[in-house]
Amino acid sequence: MAVMTETEPPPPPPIRGRTLYRLRVLRHDPTALLGLVLVVVLAYLVVAPLVAVLSDAFRLQYGDEAHAGQAPGEWTGYYLWRVFRSPVSRLLFWEPLLNTLVVxxxxxxxxLVLGGGMAWLVTRTDVPGRRWLAGALVVPYMLPSWTFSLAWLSLFKNERAGGQVGFLEAQGVRTPDWLAYGALPIIVTLGLHYYPFVLLLVGNALRRIDAQLEDSARILGAPRRTVVRRIVVPLMLPALSSAVLLVIGRVLGTFGTPYVLGLPADYRVLSTGLFQSIRDRSTGVASVLATVIVIIGVLVVFMDMRLMREHRRFVTVGGKGAMDRLGRLRRLRRPAFALALLVFVVSVLVPVLTLLLSTITRTPLDLSTFTLDYWLAERLPGAVGFPHGVLRGHELWEAAWNSLRVVGLASVVCAVAGLLVGYVVVRGTAPRVAGFLRQVSFLPYLVPGIAFAAASLSLFAVARGPVPALYGTTFLLILVMAVTHLPYSSRSGIAAMTQLGREPEEAAQVAGASWWQRMRRIIFPIQKGALVTGIVLPFVSGLKELSIVVMLATTGTQLLTTLSIGLVDYGYTQLANAVVLMIALLSFTMTTLTQRLTRTSLASGIGG
Structure with a gap:
């Protein structure tokens, strides 16, 4: 009779043997190690700045001991009291908050009115030149946002701000303060810059609506007003809500326009109030304001994400031919085209030509005073801080070189990091690491640019441990700009890696290729399109970025955007306009090249 005996498990391999085995695995497939490195880097560059700015809001800063009655570094509620409850809280917070909500x-x-109306014309009617209009009406977003505000000053500036007055004042027409500065010009100029958002979102949504639904309702006797109210508007709600929240989120972090048009009338919004607090070295107050902006930005994006989940309730099924059916304008075709052309002229040609004419005339827009001094003069009479034309001297060229260098390097870092994040999220075997990278790489999208810049300044302004103080260095600008654009490149990288099967990489691994060889000769070449997109799109956005860099750039790291704002501060309007035209030219050129390289269009999906 056989006797069953319990077999003992084999002894575990020696610790040294297990270590060598894991090292060999990591050498051939270091995805796990790469994931841990990315977790540490993103935690420090994304999460730590937000923690630092929150900490500064509750720790007493040097110089405030006498007011708070505490020692520096102690936990305190002084800054909360000062921002929300003190006698100056109305100026510090409540008035800027109200102004921000109004704007x-x-x-x-x-x-909504302008972009929605243009989207309807381009997508649902037979207006002439639909395809051209679809591209032309997106051009305002290629321009820096404060292009419109500087053009507005060139037309309506009065004597309140000092310096040379605008065209109307020069012609003897008195422009009141409410027309020259404050809420109305800020709203109009920002609206002209952001209406392409609505045009793109609403236009694409309108194209997806099956026109057969409207035809069926009309056959059943429903009047046009009922069709719009009961069918079109409900189906458009997700796109409209997303457009509203995106515009609000963008306005919340916009700095240039409220600064240019609000400062002369002391009209402050949260972004300019935050900038002023940092300029006044009120670090605690600035930290509280930055935290408030972050919270509002997060709430706005979460609302948008929640509404995006509701899209499933608004799905229609229909044939593409039905969706492409256009309404006939008949005798209104030419007036409709004239209206769309007028929008293009007001939002593109008028601002650009106004800025151009202001730089070649001594008296604003008066061609009889034609001059090229603001571009070419070796010496400008009365000018101190910038005593020559913009093309003379070294300031413009140094700022242009800094912009191209900083934005270019940041774009490359952003694209490579985004693809590596996508690689780890898709190829990695650690769900927690993948989930952390997916969420943290998207986190900068939730934070308005000026608030994230304030958070980064809070972390990197002083040395912390082995990391030296980085304020005033080009390295800090590159880091912050790369991180703020990471949400776009990481999402692009995740999507690209999801579409790429494992077979090419596994075949190379069987053939003995190392991980670096597989990345260099398979992954990067195959994902060339995602890399190009991840480089060029942040580059275009970074060229005209001001909110992020305005608090991080110094005299030694001057960019084109900060140079133009500095000239506005000096009161050299024509010189500032010339620099903005250079930025607009670079931005438009790079956007056009991007669309050609990627064979895409900002207006793809609308306009036929």
């Missing part, structure tokens, strides 16, 4: 609401309404 956000007005800009959103303006952009």
């Amino acid at each position: 956000a609401a007005g800009t959103t309404l303006f952009a």
Whole structure:
């Protein structure tokens, strides 16, 4: 009779043997190690700045001991009291908050009416030149946002701000303060910049609506007003809500326009109030304001994500031919085209030509005073901080070189990091690491640019441990700009890696290729399109970026955007306009090249 005996498990391999085995695995497939490195880097560059700015809001800063009655570094509620409850809280927070809400609401309404109307014309009617209009009406977003505000000053500036007055004042027409500065010009100029958002979102949604639904309702006797109210508007709600929230989120973090048009009338919004607090070295107050902006930005994006999940309730099924059916304007075709052309002229040609003419005339827009001094003069009479034309001297060229160098390097870092994040998320075997990278790489999208810049300044302004103080260095600008654009490149990288099967990489691994060889000769070449997109799109956005860099750039790291704002501060309007024209030219050129390289269009999906 056989006797069953319990077999003992084999002894575990020696610790040294297990270590060598894991090292060999990591050498051939270091995805796990790469994931851990990315977790540490993103935690420090994305999460740590937000933690630092929150900490500064509750720790007493040097110089405030006498007011708070505490020692520096102690936990305190002084800054919360000062921002929300003190006698100066109205100036520090409540008035800027109200102004921000007014500007956000007005800009959103303006952009909805203008962008929604143009989207309807381009997508649902037979207006002449639909394809051209679809591309032309997106051009305002290629321009820096404060292009419109500087053009507005060139037309309406009065004597309140000092310096040379605008065209109307020069012609003897008195322009009141409410027309020259404050809420109305900020709303109009921001609305002209952001209405392409609405045009793109609403236009694409309109194209997806099956026109057979409207035809069926009309056959059943429903009047046009009922069809619009009961069918079109409900189906458009997701796109409209996304457009509203995106515009609000953008306005919340916009700095240039409220600064240019609000400062002369002391009209502050949260972004300019935050900048002023940092300029006044009120670090604690600035930290509280930055935290408030972050919270509002997060709430706005979460609302948008929640509404995006509701899209499933608004799905229709129909044939593409039905969706492409256009309404006939008949005798209104030419007036409709004239209206769309007028929008293009007002939002593109008028601002650009106004800025151009202001730089070649001594008296604003008066061609009889034609001059090229603001471009070419070796010496400008009365100018101190910038005593020559913009093409003379070294300031413009140094700022242009800094912009191209900083934005270019940041774009490359952003694209490579985004693809590596996508590689780890898709190829990695650690769900927690993948989930962390997916969420943290998207986190900068939730934070308005100026608030994230304030958070980064809070972390990197002083040395912390082995990391030296980085404020005033080009390295800090590259890091912050790369991180703020990471949400776009990481999402692009995740999507690209999801579409790429494992077979090419596994075949190379069987053939003995190392991980670096597989990345260099398989992954990067195959994902060339995602890399190009991840480089060029952040580059275009970074060229005209101001909110992120305005608090991080110094005299030694001057960029084109900060140079133009500096000239506005000096009161050299024509010189500032010339620099903005250079930025607009670079931005438009790079956007056009991007669309040609990627064979895409900002207006793809609308306009036929």
